[in-house]
Amino acid sequence: MLEVRNLIKKYGDKTAVNDITFTVPDGRVTGFLGPNGAGKSTTMRMLVGLEKPTNGTALVDGQKYRSLVSPLTSVGALLDAKAMHPGRSGRAHLRSLALTHGIPTRRVDEVIELTGLTTAARKKVRGFSLGMGQRMGIAASLLGDPQNIILDEPVNGLDPEGVIWVRNLARHLASKGKCVLISSHLMSEMSQTADDLIVIGRGRILANSSMSDFLALADNSRSLVRTDQREVFAETLTARSITFEPVDTDGLLVQAPSRDIARLGVDAGVLLHELTPQIATLEDVYMNMTRNEVEYQSGTFTTPADSGAAEADAPSPWAGKEAKEQ
């Protein structure tokens, strides 16, 4: 089990981790999500004693990392896959780690096989691809067969087969009762891997719940409607103060139960050739939650159609939505 209690990390004026408390239980995969710079890596580094907390505690099975009698059997971490001697072979790197921790050489061969590196492990580390480096980092984290596994963006650089392999590995480890904490920016992948989620933004906890409770925060009350009479149907919706927004050339995203929308279509004599309830994804809920927590805001791409001039020429029925929002 991993625990952080009132954990704070400051770098000068910058508060990277701002008083966070959570527990990562055994036997489950916990996804650790948050925008760039949210404080995920800093928190993980404090758990394995690579950073000293400014305040609060980070515990592995109830103990600070430096108090652990046998750290590699308590916690394994992939934090920086590039942290290997470039002139050594992968196998030699793992062997040296094993030797310094009293781990038998046969375990080196086991983790090499487990991570699919049997051929690559003979190569010098400097010749490794990004994906091979990630696999080697994961192999190192598993060397001591630890109870707790911390993986910071483990699927970074992995091909689709590698991504599925990490998912299956995480699920397998949790099924053996291990505590697995994984950070990732790949929401679709995380939705298939994690049982629980911890979301942080600007160093603070935004959510800490099971995946199903997190997804229950979704707004599933909208339906996509497609019709050749979009303007007529938009006027019908506006007359009933139903919120909507245009999609593509013939679609409307309508904020109403699909049964009510179908009924409105019949009453208005409008043929709806598509009516699809929108089920929000993990990415939708996450994006909504972290919208105001992004430290590094991306620019937006504009096309001529997105420009103000195009908006001025937009058909009037969309006023229904704007009027409702104001």
Ligand SMILES: Nc1ncnc2c1ncn2[C@@H]1O[C@H](COP(=O)(O)OP(=O)(O)OP(=O)(O)O)[C@@H](O)[C@H]1O
């Ligand atoms: N050694 C350091 N010195 C100064 N600031 C740091 C240091 N390490 C991290 N930070 C800052 O702390 C904040 C949290 O960084 P951290 O790497 O923990 O975020 P993250 O959530 O892991 O981000 P990413 O998803 O981009 O990896 C950032 O603003 C970062 O610039």
